[in-house]
Amino acid sequence: xxxxxxxxxxxxxxxxxxxxxxxxxxxxxxxxxxxxxxxxxxxxxxxxxxxxxxxxxxxxxxxxxxxxxxxxxxxxxxxxxxxxxxxxxxxxxxxxxxxxxxxxxxxxxxxxxxxxx
Amino acid sequence: xxxxxxxxxxxxxxxxxxxxxxxxxxxxxxxxxxxxxxxxxxxxxxxxxxxxxxxxxxxxxxxxxxxxxxxxxxxxxxxxxxxxxxxxxxxxxxxxxxxxxxxxxxxxxxxxx
Numbered sequence: 001x002x003x004x005x006x007x008x009x010x011x012x013x014x015x016x017x018x019x020x021x022x023x024x025x026x027x028x029x030x031x032x033x034x035x036x037x038x039x040x041x042x043x044x045x046x047x048x049x050x051x052x053x054x055x056x057x058x059x060x061x062x063x064x065x066x067x068x069x070x071x072x073x074x075x076x077x078x079x080x081x082x083x084x085x086x087x088x089x090x091x092x093x094x095x096x097x098x099x100x101x102x103x104x105x106x107x108x109x110x111x112x113x114x115x116x117x
Numbered sequence: 118x119x120x121x122x123x124x125x126x127x128x129x130x131x132x133x134x135x136x137x138x139x140x141x142x143x144x145x146x147x148x149x150x151x152x153x154x155x156x157x158x159x160x161x162x163x164x165x166x167x168x169x170x171x172x173x174x175x176x177x178x179x180x181x182x183x184x185x186x187x188x189x190x191x192x193x194x195x196x197x198x199x200x201x202x203x204x205x206x207x208x209x210x211x212x213x214x215x216x217x218x219x220x221x222x223x224x225x226x227x228x229x230x
Contacts, residue, residue, distance in 0.1 A: 004159070033218070035220070041222075042205075042220060042221060042222035042223060043160075043205065043220035043221075043222075043223075045217060045218065045219060045220075048217065056217060091159060091160070093159075093160075103162070103165050104148050104150050104162075104165045104207075104209060104218070105150075105162040105165070106160075106162065106218060107162075108159030108160045108161070109159050110157075110158060110159045111158075111159055
């Protein structure tokens with residue numbers, strides 16, 4: 001299996017621009033999580049989906065952030081407009097119900113490093 | 118916040134020594150996990166310990182959980198240079214069926230060859 005695939009791996013953009021991060025979860029997984037990692041705040045859970053439905057988006061910092069999961073094999077995290085404080089590494093992780101219940105194991109992608117100038 | 122806190126923030130040891138990292142959390146949990154992150158990479162799951170367990174082993178890893186103190190420790194025995202990474206604890210306090218995993222800020226481990 002190819003694992004969780006994220007794109008782009010690196011993005012540099014200017015303040016005010018729209019940023020779209022993409023994630024392809026592992027086939028068969030029904031849970032998908034978006035995390036943000038910074039030195040100051042560590043890993044923050046932004047939102048997670050179960051069977052393509054957003055379950056909890058209380059971690060989404062502002063209305064500028066939105067996430068969608070139109071089907072089981074694709075999710076996007078969009079920031080519009082972007083600000084310098086959004087600079088971070090954004091991780092997508094997926095898992096299956098039985099793994100989540102039995103081992104709690106999440107499978108992480110390699111992350112998308114975002115720099116907003 | 119449910120987020121765990123690891124201690125120490127950074128740890129440097131010689132190859133062959135044991136490394137101990139601690140995690141404290143604030144509310145009751147269902148389970149606690151440890152993850153590893155190599156520089157510039159995603160996190161990799163190491164081990165899970167449930168709230169009714171006190172100790173668990175996996176290879177050179179030993180995890181303990183003290184729910185009365187709301188703390189856990191990860192011991193890596195006979196460390197190797199390849200163990201150099203950041204280690205995170207993640208807690209799950211969510212009601213059944215709602216899986217929300219909260220990570221700490223991590224311990225950066227350096228194993229010197």
